[in-house]
Amino acid sequence: MxxxxxFIGPPGSGKGTQTKKLSKEFNLPxxxxxxLLREEVASGSENGKLANSYMENGQLVPIExxxxxxxxxxxxxxxxxxxxxxxxxxxxxxxxALDNILEEIDKNIKSELQVFxxxxxxxxxxxxxxxxxxxxxxxAIYNLKTMTLNDKTKCEKCGGELIRREDDTEEVAKKRxxxxxxxxxxxxxxxxxxxxxxQLDASLDIDTIxxxxxxxxxxxxxx
Ligand SMILES: [Zn+2]
Numbered sequence: 001m002x003x004x005x006x007f008i009g010p011p012g013s014g015k016g017t018q019t020k021k022l023s024k025e026f027n028l029p030x031x032x033x034x035x036l037l038r039e040e041v042a043s044g045s046e047n048g049k050l051a052n053s054y055m056e057n058g059q060l061v062p063i064e065x066x067x068x069x070x071x072x073x074x075x076x077x078x079x080x081x082x083x084x085x086x087x088x089x090x091x092x093x094x095x096x097a098l099d100n101i102l103e104e105i106d107k108n109i110k111s112e113l114q115v116f117x118x119x120x121x122x123x124x125x126x127x128x129x130x131x132x133x134x135x136x137x138x139x140a141i142y143n144l145k146t147m148t149l150n151d152k153t154k155c156e157k158c159g160g161e162l163i164r165r166e167d168d169t170e171e172v173a174k175k176r177x178x179x180x181x182x183x184x185x186x187x188x189x190x191x192x193x194x195x196x197x198x199q200l201d202a203s204l205d206i207d208t209i210x211x212x213x214x215x216x217x218x219x220x221x222x223x
Pocket of ligand 1 (some may be wrong): 135136137138139140155156157158159160
C-alpha cells in the first residue's frame with residue numbers, strides 16, 4: 001500500500017517538525033513546495049527557469065506550473081512507497097489540482113491518502129511568533145518562553161546575537177494567520193467531507209503530537 005500524507009497547518013503550528021519525524025521513521029520523502037521550487041530553479045530546468053521568472057518579480061507561480069513540478073516530483077522513484085506533502089495543497093484550487101495529479105500517477109496502484117490538520121488557536125500562534133528569536137549568524141530559531149539558556153541574547157550553537165524578525169509583531173502575525181485560515185478553511189472542509197481528515201491538537205508538546213499522529217495513521221499504512 002502506497003502511503004500518501006498531506007500535512008496542513010499554519011506557520012508556527014509545528015507541522016514541519018512533525019513532518020521531519022515521520023519522514024525519518026517511515027523513510028518517506030518530505031516534500032514542501034518552497035524547497036521544491038527552489039530546487040527546481042537551481043536545477044536550471046525549463047520549468048525552473050519559468051518559475052523563477054515569476055518569483056523574481058515577486059509574483060505567485062501559476063498553479064498549472066506548480067502542479068507540473070509537483071507531479072514530476074511525485075513520479076520520482078523515492079515516492080514509490082509514498083510521500084508526505086508539507087504545506088501543499090494550500091487552497092481549494094490546489095487541492096483540486098492535486099486530485100488530478102494523484103488520479104493520474106496512482107492509476108494502477110493501491111494507495112491511501114490521509115490528511116492531517118495541525119489545529120492551534122490564533123492566540124497561541126501569535127504568542128509563539130512574538131516570542132520567536134533567531135540567530136543573526138546561523139539562523140537557529142528559539143522561543144523566549146521555552147528556551148533554557150541563561151543568556152537569552154546569544155545563540156547556544158554559535159554565540160551569534162539573537163534577533164527578533166521585523167515581521168514577528170502581533171499585528172503582522174494576526175494578519176498573516178487570518179489570510180492563512182481564510183485560504184485553508186475550504187480545503188480542510190473538503191478533506192473532512194471526504195472522511196480523509198484527522199485533526200491534531202498542535203498546542204501540545206512535540207512528542208505527544210507525534211504519538212497522536214502515529215496513533216491516527218491507519219494500520220494498513222504500516223504494512
Ligand atoms: Zn547561531
